[in-house]
Amino acid sequence: MTERFTPGQVIVRRELLDNKPWITYPVRLVEDSDELLAVYLAQGTPMTFGSGPFSWGPHPWQAIADTWQSPGVLQLQRPGDLYAVWVFWSDDRSRHDWYVNFQRPFRRTTHGIDTLDLELDIWVPGDGSPYRWKDVDHFESRAEAGGFADGEADRVREAARELTLALDRGEAWWGPGLVPVAPRSRLEGPGAGTARGGRVGTTCRGGPELRQPRFPHRSKRSGRWRTGACPP
Known part of the structure; x- marks a missing residue:
């Protein structure tokens, strides 16, 4: 296994299709532990699309824009899981929703992580209203x-079944009813750690705009909420 990443470090998230990058973009590391890898995708982050040809065709985002258009998103993923949980905030950061993105379990690389979106999604409103399936x-x-x-499809269906049963019981592992602090960090080009020439790794710097969010999650061992963040 590669060494753990450092909170505040910028790493590369790639989706590999046909053994080559389908989409690549930088994210900022919030937490890297045995239980959780949390990264932040900032609004305006540049995205690089593979030239193909690909068995699934061009990445669907390629027809929309070459930067992330929505407000920043926190991506939570546990080792071995067939999905990640994305936290979406409203434009004014007054509320949030959860988006379950089924994907291949992430694999560490020297500069970041590799995965692949597996089409299926579940939208879980933060206000407690019923979850909704997407792209079935x-x-x-x-x-x-x-x-x-x-x-793989059967494994995704089983993971989705287990997760929706947990949602029906109100036992989502990311903490039902928890309202995370909306991050303010931005990727501001190469000076802020954007991937360039295959090298990444900017760590936290002073000033509130580059400080990372504290996102609580429950430790399996202690059962208590704890946080991951940039060092002060």
């Missing part, structure tokens, strides 16, 4: 066409 038809069409690895 896309997922099933991809599975029927043989677009996933052997047994």
Whole structure:
């Protein structure tokens, strides 16, 4: 395993399709522990799309923009899970929602992590209203066409079943009813750690705009809420 990343460090998140990068973008590390990898994708972050050809065609975001358009998103992923949980804030940061993005378990690299979006998603409103499935038809069409690895679609379905059962019981691992602090950090180009020439690794610097959010989560061992953040 590669060494752990440092809170505040900028790393590279890649989605690999056909063994080559489909989409690549920098994210800022919030926490890297045995239980959780949390990264922040800032609004305006540049995105690089692979030139292909790809078995699934161009990445769907390529037709929209080459930068992240929405407000910043916190991405929470546990080692081995077939999904990540993205925290979306409203434009005024007054509320948030959870977005379960099914993906291949992340794999560490020297400069970041590799994964691949697996089409299926679940939207979990932060106000406690019922969750909603997304892109089920896309997922099933991809599975029927043989677009996933052997047994992968069934593993995703099982992971989704287990997760929705937990949601129905009000036992989501990321903490039902928790309102995380909205991050203010931005990636501001190469000086703030944007990937360049294959090298990344800017750490936290002074000033509130580059300080990382404190995001509490429950420790499996202690059962207590704890936080991950840049050192003061």
